[in-house]
Amino acid sequence: MEDDFSVEKPRIARLTGPNYRPWSVQVRRLLIGQSLWNVVSLGVETVEPGSTGGSGSGDGSDPKASGPSSDRTEVKDAKASTIIMSLCAQGALQHILLLGTAREQWDALKALYAPLGMQQLSTKIQAFTSYKPPERGATVAVVATELSTLQYEIGTIDPTEKPSDALKISILFGAIRALDERFAPLILQLEISGSTTDYSAIIARFSEHERRMGPKEALKESVLLAKTGEKSPKFQGKCFKCGK
Incomplete structure (x- = not known):
């Protein structure tokens, strides 16, 4: 039975750059499974003229x-x-297409993308742990989506560094408090009741609370009017009866 070198199983996302670390682990395992890793890691074995390779007797009687x-x-x-190139996106493929051996291709991708992946990983982790809501247009849905996206991107670069859901929920609470202080009582209630493990359920509670509270801007305008003591403007029209 012929070896199956199809890359359909297992399915591996093509290399784009930031996903180099998980990509390299998966492709290496695939190559090992196909008995191809030695030629990638050590290169093609060359035999000098007149020398013997393999385990033959050396008298030329063994064809191997x-x-x-x-x-x-x-x-x-x-x-x-072929496997390495087929698992590269176009941007990565152009860097190795003209290289002569699988070893050269593998080493080139490692030199090019391994540092990039680590740099982006550090940036993503920093953005996640110090997350703050956008200054404009921030809602519960926006905050929840951005945190989940950062968590996913970190896991894509390095699965071992992917933040836990517990950490994401903790950061979510801080971000929602910063978004609108009116969420504070609900957050305290969730923390006291221990209902802090289901991210989707928490987002649903926050979204419903947000809908009931109404826009934060309207509240600010009401408070500002109360503080400045502004009164409603007087009627400046004419009396219907006396004309004054």
């Missing part, structure tokens, strides 16, 4: 003795290279 070991041949290299 005159070639490289079976897992580092040019055929294996071509198969490994």
Whole structure:
């Protein structure tokens, strides 16, 4: 039975750059499973003229003795290279398309994207842990979506660094308090009752509370009028009876 070098199973997201770390782990496992990792990590084995390879007796009677070991041949290299290129997005593929061996391609991708992934990982983690709601147009839905997006992006770059849901909920509470202080009693109620484990349920509670409270801007205008003591403007029209 012929080896199946199809990349359909398992499905691996194509390399775009930021996802290099999980991509490299998955592709390496795929190559190991296809007995191709040696040719990628060590390169194609070359045999000097007159030398013997493999485990032959050296007298030329063994046909395998005159070639490289079976897992580092040019055929294996071509198969490994095909898998690597097929799992690269166009932007990554252009950097390795003209390289001659799978090892050169693998090393080039590592040199190009490994530092980028770590740099973006640090930036994403910082943005997540110090998250603040946008100054304009911020709602419960916006805050919840942005936190979930950051959590997902961190996990895509490095699954081991993906923030837990518990941490996300903790940051959510701080962000919602900063968004509108009127959420404080509800947050306190959730913390006291222990209902702080279901992210979707918490978002639903916050969204309903937000709908009932109404716009924050309207409240600010009412408070401002009360503080400044402004009165409603006097009627400046004419009396219907006396004309004054």
